[in-house]
Amino acid sequence: MSSVALPRTIFDESHNDFRDIVRRFVEREVTPHLDAWTEAGRVDRSLFERAGATGLLGISAPARYGGGDVDDFRYNAIVIEELARAGATAVSMSLCGFNDLIAPYFIDFGSDEQNRRWLAPMVAGERIGAIAMTEPGTGSDLAAIATTARPDGDDFVLNGSKTFISNGLLADVVIVVARTDAAAGRGGFSLLVVEDGMPGFTRSGPVKKIGLGAQDTAELSFADVRVPRANVLGSPGDGWTQLRRNLPIERLHIATTSMARMRATFDQALSYSMERTAFGQRIADFQANRFYLAELATQIEVAQVFVDRCILDAATGRLDAVTAAMAKWWVTELHQKVIDRALQLHGGYGYTREYPVAHDYMDSRVATIYGGTTEIMKEIIGRRLTRED
Known part of the structure; x- marks a missing residue:
């Protein structure tokens, strides 16, 4: 099915x-x-x-x-x-x-x-590449980034730390978001390319997570790392604008992942409910379960239409930050609902690693957090709605 x-x-x-x-x-x-x-x-x-x-x-x-x-x-x-x-x-x-x-x-x-x-x-x-934005004390608050890169002749001297960095252990090339001008506010961020082997650049991990076991996630540290000015992407001070330009795609990436995975999880739960019997009938034949399946199938289809619209917008350069935020929070939260019901339909077996739903249960939870939490996505949308132009 x-x-x-x-x-x-x-x-x-x-x-x-x-x-x-x-x-x-x-x-x-x-x-x-x-x-x-x-x-x-x-x-x-x-x-x-x-x-x-x-x-x-x-x-x-x-x-x-x-x-x-x-x-x-x-x-x-x-x-x-x-x-x-x-x-x-x-x-x-x-x-x-x-x-x-x-x-x-x-x-x-x-x-x-x-x-x-x-x-x-x-x-x-x-x-292999990575990008290092998140810090131990900032989470989704990129404006609070404390990693600094002090100008010194033809170099920047980089100091600070980053955490939850995907591909952090494998990466040969890391884009690091740092403050190059402490007095310039959001105009003081820059994107610096740090290369494996630069003195003072160290990493630890992998971070022990409850899911996504095959994803290399690391903590990075920078202690007086000398990064040549030639390693700045764009111009110093352009970092905030550069990040804002690409964050909508990052959030659509997360929404697309959750959309595809929740559909697969639902299909597996539907098949299981058609095969598994209890009290002399299929799990799917209990009215409560049929209603759950009907609700989830409908919500999945509605979400897919919206995600497809966002994919088309991205393909034509029209995806905006608010629409991407809507897709990111709505789809990742729906994914949690689908998984919860899918695991429930599996009963005790859903809590064993023998079934894919258990892996999805662990792997998907972080989707409402990384790339900006659900709360941050709502803040982005709410600010646009209440802004007076």
Whole structure:
């Protein structure tokens, strides 16, 4: 059985062909290794090389850097959906995290020299990237970032720490958000590229999380790290504007992940309820359960239509911060509801790792937190609604 009730019209034949490529890649290169990667706390570096060779990295990057040269978020969404459908949300954060959270900063703000030096090897999967925003004392409050980068001749001297950094242990290249001018407020942030091996740059981890075991999450520390001015993306002081430009895509990335994963979880719960019997009848035949299934199926379809609209907006450069915030909080919160009901339908078995719903239960909880909490998303929306123009 499947929850699919409404046809999705945002994809054409070329997208469907690409989906077939991604699905085969996931079946061949991801699914067989998930348990081992979860045990190791990170994916194998070779995954990036295989993804690069298949054309799954740097989809929107210019061809001169080895990218797909296709600025169409529908392709990005397909990679997200296929990994999420397979229960590989942690892997999606590694691969799709590069496409949606890291590559855009190089594509939009990197010089040709910087992109040949860093972007091209990352697109090929030869090097791995990360972005470091969150700090131990700031959480979703980016304006409170305390990491500093003091100008000193041809360098910036970087001091501070970052936490919950995806790909933090594997990364060869890290975009670090830091204050380069303490007196300039939001105009004092810059994006600095820190490279593995720079003196004073250390990391620890992986952070022991309750879910997303295969996702390399680390803490980074910077003690008088000398970062050349040539490693600044864009111009010093542009960091806040650069972050605001890409955060809507990051939030749609999270919403798309939750959307695909909740549909897979619902389908599994529906199938289970059709097969499992209790008190002489199928679980699905109890009226209360039929009502739960009907409610969730309807909410999933409504959410999918909205997410598809956002994907199209992103593909055409029209996605705005408020719409992305709406998608992020609504879909991730709905995901929690779907998982809760799906696990309940599984009964005691839902609480065992034998069934995918248990993994989804652990992996999905953080979606309402990272990328900006649900409360921050509502604040973004509320401020726009009550603003007097």
